[in-house]
Amino acid sequence: MPGEFHEILVKLIQDEPASVPWMLALAGGPRGAKCVKAETRSGAVGSSGPTERRADGVVRLGFADGAELIVVCEVQNEWSEDKYHRLPGYLTHAFEDHRVPVVLLMLCRTDALARRFRRGIAMGPGSTVAVATVGPGNMPDLGADEAPPNAAAAVAAAVMRRQPKTIPTELFVSTLDRWLGTIEPGRAADYARFLLTTLAKEPATLLEALMKTEARLYHSEYTEELLTKGRDEGAVRHARTTLLLMLESDGEVPAERRAEIEACEDLTRLDAWIVERVRSAKGRHWHS
Template sequence: MPSHIHEILIEMFRGRPALAAELLTGPLHVTVPDFEKARLSPGDLTDIAPTEYRADAVVTLDDHDSTVLAVVIEVQLRIDQRKRRSWPAYLATLYARLDSPVVLLVVCPTQPIAEWCAAPITMGPGSVVTPRALGPDQVPIVTDLDAARRIPELAVLSALAHGARPDPTPIFEALLTALDVIDHDHANLYTDLVLTVLPAAARDCLEELMTTTSHRYQSDFARRYFNEGEASGEARGEARGEARGEARGEVKALLTILDARGVQIPDQIRADITKCTDLDQLGIWIRRAATANTIQDLDNPDRG
């Protein structure tokens, strides 16, 4: 089931397709062919059979007029055997479509899920697909400010993966440096995600860095994020408060419908639903809940 963190992690690749190559060559030590540009490609991976598959994102690395590598990107938040059965189909269909090498990059929020995703998928004798999984252990600790400016999304991933360390200040300083070179909308999106995911103590540390002007480091983005003016701040706070209130109402309606239909809701999925603030996504789930028989019926039917 898509969630807030799922969509934002995908948005990183939509906003910066070259991130796929940077993660493969950096943390995952995969040799990538030389290329001129990285571009986002359609995620529909439908073959001639009736089944339709849709990857979270597809990035192609192009050199002149040819694709030298195609990267299927999946964000996997939990163990789901169905996904491992569909991933080889993603790669085979893309390989047939583009006639180029392909690789599967799976981004995971926890190390156990990353280890599960990274296990080779054996389809038969001599037919093995090995996903490249990026979990917290594979994400480097980014504290170098120049590195944060070069690959700002990696600094965001570093804060998500390592922000709960005993002294996260250098990590957060790199994060704030990275946010300064990202466009304002994405910087806001990533900041909200980091503040949502971090435990309370780490969140307090980051907010102190962003709001204490006497601190030796404060980014331009941090000043904009918190200090755009008292009036605009109040308006933003009221808008966020109204949005949160509306989302809570939609969550309650969704859970009520599912309960009324006798749909069993696992604790983790119930927690994901409760935390969701995306009104569009909640609306989709509510419409599907009206005819749902199982919790899987809330999934997008276009997703493999």
């Protein structure tokens, strides 16, 4: 299964493909490129096949001298022999479709995985496909000199790095918070929720404390979502208790029925069961 690390990085590339030239440069690729066009997994290389056989993203870059480059982006959690042998096909399809030079950019969860892909893909005697790879060690600390170009790149750096190596944690977190404050609050709150479960303990704790200050718009959005979630969970608990008390007034509730009610998270369904119980009780009262 791809996992959350994979999904959040794919989303970041899709949200702001302009971060790809920066990531490619971190992998030792050419600098000075700009994103010209991007494709997501819904229309990427090998689009005639099933989704799981497509690249995570395809970004077309342009350079000042008029040259262009296709970057096939892949996010990888762990080593996969199957993926290793499928990757050359992604490049072949992209080259056939676009007729411009193609490079494979791998974003790897660990530095060990990045080193393994950096060896390239052996196609046969004297034939190896080069792979541009980025691991956590390639990502600069947020707040250091090498600043990311946009918020998605900043979040990607934080996701891959998890905690700062060269600067104080407070600076790392305050820089991340500042980047999140530059984008639409709902999207920033979505990123923040993931970061709180991804960052190491100290930066996650600091980020959560910052978000409770409501100094930025996305802080308020995050706090409101927490309050709404809390209210919804409270309503569900209340509905469960009410329904069980009503059923217990008729006698012992069968264990299977009790387990079904206690496991239900759907407030609409619980309310429907309560209404059904009320109507049943009224019917019995009418006939008595």
